[in-house]
Amino acid sequence: MLDVPLQTDPTESMNAIMVGIVLLYLAGVAIIGIWAAKQTKTTEDFLVTGKRFGIWAVAFAAFASVMSGFGFIGGPGLFYSGGYGFLWIAIAAPLAFPISWFVLGKKMRLMAEVRDILTIPDAAYARYESETVRLLVAVSVLLGVISYLGVQFLAVAFILETVLGVSEIVALLIGVGVIGVYTVGGGMIAGVYTDLIQGAIMVVGSVVVFFIALDTAGGFVQMSRDIAQASPEFAGAFGAFPILLGLSWFFLFVVGNSGQPHMAHKLYMIRDTNLLKWGAPIAALSYFAASLMMLALGVGMRAFVENGQFVALGNPDMAAPLFLVEFTPAVLAGVVLAAAVGAVMSTSDAFINIGAANLARDIPQSLGYVYKSDAAELQAHRLANIIIIIGSLILVYYVEILVGLLGVVGWGLFAAALVPLLGIGLNWRGATKEGAIAAATVALVGNLGLAIVVTFYDFGLSTGAAVEALTLIVATVVLIVVSLFTDSGAREAISADISRVIDA
Amino acid sequence: MTININVREDKYIIGSLLTLLVILVSMILGGTTGQIVFSFGTIAFFGLYVLIGTQSSAKQHSLKPFVSLVAGLVAILGIGFALLWYFHLQNPGYSDPAYWLGFPRATAVVVYVLWMPPALYLMFAYPYLFETYIWNEKKAQTFREMNAKPTAEVVDGGDSESEN
Numbered sequence: 001m002l003d004v005p006l007q008t009d010p011t012e013s014m015n016a017i018m019v020g021i022v023l024l025y026l027a028g029v030a031i032i033g034i035w036a037a038k039q040t041k042t043t044e045d046f047l048v049t050g051k052r053f054g055i056w057a058v059a060f061a062a063f064a065s066v067m068s069g070f071g072f073i074g075g076p077g078l079f080y081s082g083g084y085g086f087l088w089i090a091i092a093a094p095l096a097f098p099i100s101w102f103v104l105g106k107k108m109r110l111m112a113e114v115r116d117i118l119t120i121p122d123a124a125y126a127r128y129e130s131e132t133v134r135l136l137v138a139v140s141v142l143l144g145v146i147s148y149l150g151v152q153f154l155a156v157a158f159i160l161e162t163v164l165g166v167s168e169i170v171a172l173l174i175g176v177g178v179i180g181v182y183t184v185g186g187g188m189i190a191g192v193y194t195d196l197i198q199g200a201i202m203v204v205g206s207v208v209v210f211f212i213a214l215d216t217a218g219g220f221v222q223m224s225r226d227i228a229q230a231s232p233e234f235a236g237a238f239g240a241f242p243i244l245l246g247l248s249w250f251f252l253f254v255v256g257n258s259g260q261p262h263m264a265h266k267l268y269m270i271r272d273t274n275l276l277k278w279g280a281p282i283a284a285l286s287y288f289a290a291s292l293m294m295l296a297l298g299v300g301m302r303a304f305v306e307n308g309q310f311v312a313l314g315n316p317d318m319a320a321p322l323f324l325v326e327f328t329p330a331v332l333a334g335v336v337l338a339a340a341v342g343a344v345m346s347t348s349d350a351f352i353n354i355g356a357a358n359l360a361r362d363i364p365q366s367l368g369y370v371y372k373s374d375a376a377e378l379q380a381h382r383l384a385n386i387i388i389i390i391g392s393l394i395l396v397y398y399v400e401i402l403v404g405l406l407g408v409v410g411w412g413l414f415a416a417a418l419v420p421l422l423g424i425g426l427n428w429r430g431a432t433k434e435g436a437i438a439a440a441t442v443a444l445v446g447n448l449g450l451a452i453v454v455t456f457y458d459f460g461l462s463t464g465a466a467v468e469a470l471t472l473i474v475a476t477v478v479l480i481v482v483s484l485f486t487d488s489g490a491r492e493a494i495s496a497d498i499s500r501v502i503d504a
Numbered sequence: 505m506t507i508n509i510n511v512r513e514d515k516y517i518i519g520s521l522l523t524l525l526v527i528l529v530s531m532i533l534g535g536t537t538g539q540i541v542f543s544f545g546t547i548a549f550f551g552l553y554v555l556i557g558t559q560s561s562a563k564q565h566s567l568k569p570f571v572s573l574v575a576g577l578v579a580i581l582g583i584g585f586a587l588l589w590y591f592h593l594q595n596p597g598y599s600d601p602a603y604w605l606g607f608p609r610a611t612a613v614v615v616y617v618l619w620m621p622p623a624l625y626l627m628f629a630y631p632y633l634f635e636t637y638i639w640n641e642k643k644a645q646t647f648r649e650m651n652a653k654p655t656a657e658v659v660d661g662g663d664s665e666s667e668n
Contacts, residue, residue, distance in 0.1 A: 084611050091614065094623035099550065101630050103557030106639055110647070220606025228608065232598040237588060237610040243539050244531060251527070251546045255553060273644060277634040281627040288620065427556045428517055430508065463534030465542075470531065473524050480521045488508045500650055503560050504643070 018325070021334030022163050022341060026178050029194050029345065033182020036190030043377045046187035047118040047357055048268040053192055055275040058266050059282035060199035061192045061346070065262040066093060067202060067290055068148075069155030069344035075291065076323075077316035079298020080305075083227060085239020086298070088246035089253055090291045094284040096257030101280035104258050107426040108267035109276060110504055114497040117268065119354070120261045120418065121362035124440075126498055127425050128433045131366045136440035138362035140417040141261050143448070145355035147410040149348060149392040156344040162321050163337050175341070176393060183349045184385045191349040192269065198342030203286050205336040206293035209328060213296035216327045217303050226303035234302065242464025252469040256415030258423045259472075262350035293336075297323045356384035412468025416443035419472060420479035428483075429502055432490040435483030443475040516559060520552045540589055547581040554626075558638075565637045573629050577622055584617040 040046050053061075078086040111123050120141060125134035156175035161168050182190040217223045228235035238246045257263060270276060301319040304310040313319060320340070324333040360380040371377040420439040425431040450467045453459035461467060483490070494502065509518070523545055530541040551574040555562075558570045591610040595601055601608035607615055630638075 084607070084614070087611075087614050087619070091619040091623075094620060095550075095626060098623065098626035098630050099554060099557075102554050102626075105630075107557075113647070221603065224603065224607050224611070228598060228601060232601070235601065235608050235611060236596075236598040237592055237608070237614050244534055244542060247539060247542050247546065248531060251542075251549070254546075254550065273639055274641065276639065277631045280630045284623055284627045288623070423553070424517070424520075424556065427559060428514075430510065430514055430517065461532065461534075463531060463538065465531040465534070470528075473528050473531075477521060477524050477528070480517055484507050484509060484514075486508075488506060490508075491510070491513075500647065503563070504639075504647060 015330050017330040018334035018337060019163060021331065022160070022338045025338035025341065026174070028197075029342075030178050030181045032194050032197075033178075033186045033190045036182065036186025036193060039189050040185070040187050040378075043361075043374050043381060044118060045189060046378055046381050047353065047361075048112065048265075049188045049192055051112065051269055052189075052271060053269050054271060055277070055279050056282060057192050057196050058270045058275075059279040060286060061195035061269075061350075062097070062263050062266040062279075063093075063283040063286040063290070064195040064199035064202065064343065064346040065266070065350040066257070066260065066347075067199075067287060067343050068347035069152055069159070069340065071291065071294060072202070072340040072343045073155055073159065073317050073320055075294030076298035076301070076320040077318075079295060080302045080313065080319040081316040082241050083231070083234030083239035083302065084237065084299065085241035085246050087295070088238075088241075088249045090295060092250055092253030093257065093287040093291065096254045097284040097287065098280040099254060100258040100263065101276065103423050103427065104264060105267060105276045105279065106273060106504060107501055108264055108422075109270055109273045110501045111426070111498075112268040113273070114501060119357040119362055120265055120422075121358065121366075123426075124418075124421050124436070125366075126495075127422070127431075128436045129495065130433045130437065133421070133433065133436045133440060134362060135366040136437065136444060137417055137421065138358045138366060140413055140440065140444050140447075142355055142358040142363075143444075144261075144410055144413040145351045145358070145388070146392060146395060147413070148351050149355065149388070150396050151410070152344050152348040152351070153392060153396050156341060156348070158317065159321070159337065159340050159344065162318075172393070172396070175344070176389060179345055179348050179352070180386070180389050183352045183389075184382050187381070187385075188269065188349075188353055191346070191353060192266075194342070194349065195346040198339065198346045199286060201335060201339040202343060203289045205332070205339045206290045208332060209324070209336055210292040210296045212328055212332075213293070213300045213323065217296070217300035220299075223299050223303040226307045227299065230306040244461075244463045244465040248466040248469035252412065252415060252466055252472060255419060255423075256411055256468075256472060259415040259418035260411070261354050261414055261418065262347065264418065264422065265350070265354060294320070352385055352388050355388040356381050359387060360384035412466075412471055413443070413447045415468065416447055416471040416475040420476045424476065424479060426502060429491040429494060429499075430483050431479060432483040432487045434486040435479045435481075438482040439475045439479035442478045443471060446471040446474060513559075516552050516555045520549060520556065523548045523552060536593070543585045543589070544582070547578055547585065550581065551575075551578045561637050569633060569637055573626075573633070576629075577626055580622045580625060581618070584613060584622070587617060588613045 111117050111126060115126050117123050117126060121134045121138040124137040153172060153176055157168050157172035160171035160175050164171060182194060224235050233240055297320050301323055305312050324336055417440050421436050425436060450471060454467060527542055527545040530538040530545060554574050555570060562570045588610055591613060598608050604612035605616060
């Protein structure tokens, strides 16, 4: 037990070992990017790795890109600020991965087998034979990508600023520079290899830190008692959050997982459909292991504040870095902070590639443009990556309100557009083009409309439920109802190859 | 305007539609009843979503393993949420709570019952069912042979806006 409250600026406690490990990690990632650039010969290599990977790489890439900086930095912060209520997001992913595998695993992989499908909007077009559907999905995904990238860039700047002690703009340029080297050059090949390494570091680091945190804070019994004594609701099953917020998070994050393009897109990359078999346990258990740390760090820091060992944190996101520098050996702190950078990067590279594919492939194709050669398309994708990175950087700095606006509905924007169109549509022959257009429109307009009223008019459901869950439910209902009342011949009009995927 | 329902093919879709409407109303109305209805509606939707996703496999083999799969999932989650509500409503303010394995009892149910048991059950059910019911080399061979034939044709009629 410590006698006096500890300081709350982790940067002051960073030492050369921690900084060195993080810098070494950044250099390693950049080298992988340069190597992968040489392996990338075609657009298929760039977007779906030429379908070359086994299940460990694909499942780790899926888990690592879903974990993101939100999990490593925002997660402990939310446990710190809301108590055990954040469990409702943490417990969703291990259940969400197997559900996604049952609903979409085989179908998405087979879509890439029967058609020249490289992106999520490609799959939506193939299923509904509608350029309008492709355009709506592409725009939804692009807006979601911008919001996520803005948040990820801010997260990488936050971590590197804290670790390296440089200004936010320098930290941002270092982080985004490294991400740029490996995504522009190596596309998804670099993305998946770095995800594999980043994912392994996240899992091992998280489990070790979890036990250190438990030991330091006196175990869950002591942590819970410290919290319950000062703020009983923090120790409750729903924490300091409204009950329906926790429950609607659980619904949104379990069902919405199958609508996340950075997850679903990975299913194209697997070498053989037979390899899908062990993907669900690998992704789900990895996420579970990695989420142990956010629970112990966030709740542990709250317990320290409640029992007087720490002064209250001005910024809840400091919970993880502060705990690491104060209570873990320098080497471990350096490795876990590098893993946090890795978590941000793995999500960023997935989104940069998905966004660039929207710009260079989906939107031009939906407007009737055809590339003269594959080499020309590959060049266009690399250029689009640069545009997405620079565009997101500009948005972060000059149009922050847009990042905040889209960040409100980021996960929901993907979920509401893609769960009905692909999760339902690839398994139900009755889903029609009209239903898909209506659902995608509701998802897009509904989420943007809600983002505006939430941001500018402080709107929220009086019950506290998440508005993103509302749009997911409404978009799914719209797909089903409109499909039931339109185009009675739609079931028979599905192309033979897509029909075989639905029936597989 | 006619409604295009194929009851045999659409039963899980109709079930999902009704469940989503119940969830929607409960999340708007709120209150203790709304919260409890929302939680059990969520469990029902998870089950129906898995059944929708496995409908094609069930059609080729047997419905029984998938219904059993979903029944197990619904049972685990159902018991978990029943325990959660029971303990939560006994002491909703969590003042001087009784502890189980390091947490107030309702929180312990979230950690030890709702977190990993349903996930472990479902994640290992996938590889367990995979080769017999989901995908195997024989199915892959048949699928490859079918796709070796022309693929752009439409089974009957078509409504595409443009060719792929």
